[in-house]
Amino acid sequence: MICGLLLRNDMRKTLFIGLPIALAILAVGFYQAIFVAPTEATMGEVQRIFYYHVPSAIMALLFPYVNFAASAAYLLIRRSNPLRAQAADALALAAAEVTLVFASIGLATGMLWGRAAWGIWWTWDARLTSFLMLWLLYVSYLLLRRFTAGGQTQTLAAVLSVFAAIDVPIVYMSIRWWRTQHPSPVFFGGPDTGIDAHMMPAFLFNVAGWFVWGVLLVTLRYQLQRKRQRAEQDATLRALETTLQSVR
Amino acid sequence: MGHRHLVIAYIFVWTLQLGYLSSILLGWRRLRK
Numbered sequence: 387m388i389c390g391l392l393l394r395n396d397m398r399k400t401l402f403i404g405l406p407i408a409l410a411i412l413a414v415g416f417y418q419a420i421f422v423a424p425t426e427a428t429m430g431e432v433q434r435i436f437y438y439h440v441p442s443a444i445m446a447l448l449f450p451y452v453n454f455a456a457s458a459a460y461l462l463i464r465r466s467n468p469l470r471a472q473a474a475d476a477l478a479l480a481a482a483e484v485t486l487v488f489a490s491i492g493l494a495t496g497m498l499w500g501r502a503a504w505g506i507w508w509t510w511d512a513r514l515t516s517f518l519m520l521w522l523l524y525v526s527y528l529l530l531r532r533f534t535a536g537g538q539t540q541t542l543a544a545v546l547s548v549f550a551a552i553d554v555p556i557v558y559m560s561i562r563w564w565r566t567q568h569p570s571p572v573f574f575g576g577p578d579t580g581i582d583a584h585m586m587p588a589f590l591f592n593v594a595g596w597f598v599w600g601v602l603l604v605t606l607r608y609q610l611q612r613k614r615q616r617a618e619q620d621a622t623l624r625a626l627e628t629t630l631q632s633v634r
Numbered sequence: 635m636g637h638r639h640l641v642i643a644y645i646f647v648w649t650l651q652l653g654y655l656s657s658i659l660l661g662w663r664r665l666r667k
Contacts, residue, residue, distance in 0.1 A: 501639060610658055
């Protein structure tokens, strides 16, 4: 369905199908997180930040791979198939912006939670520092695209996205490789890890909801970028026609 | 103290996400004009 929508480039259809589904799952997730999930024993109510912080951080580690795959496709086909390469570039840009939104949320909610739970806003441990690096890499990626001129912008951005993709496994493994202020892995961390079974629905609904929301945003942003590319191509063609007519 | 941080976090998340969605929709509207 998503591929079909991407190909047809119909933003209205994407919005009318995707938005109600995403909002419905997120509404259930919100209800579960605030009203159903039990209050954590040591941290109290502030632990409910977990239900937005962790899913957002997961999305911030997932969408860089969409950006990376699209950038790699752009680098591979930019000479052999320049028109299709523009589609890959539009997808890379969409995924980068959505990554930055989720990474900003991961950072901000983490800081708010840290302040309440540890008494500090920030510490330079491996998880926080590598995640801040990921955020800075995507800020650089978007600044590069916005403020450089010339024909190499897309290629340079695609190369930068490779560095961002390398940082993702470092962020994921940081709490496994090093002792950090950030808690040890809650999931896939071996025996004696995990959360209370009563907290799982709130967590899973929010992961699913933010995933659908992220896919919706990437699809809409991709479709907008494709429309912009076509508008620019049309404008260039019109300018060329006018020049040719004036020469004749 | 915990309540205040929780409320700020949830408001921040929705403000940023809806703000970004709005920016895409505004871009779409500007292009259609």
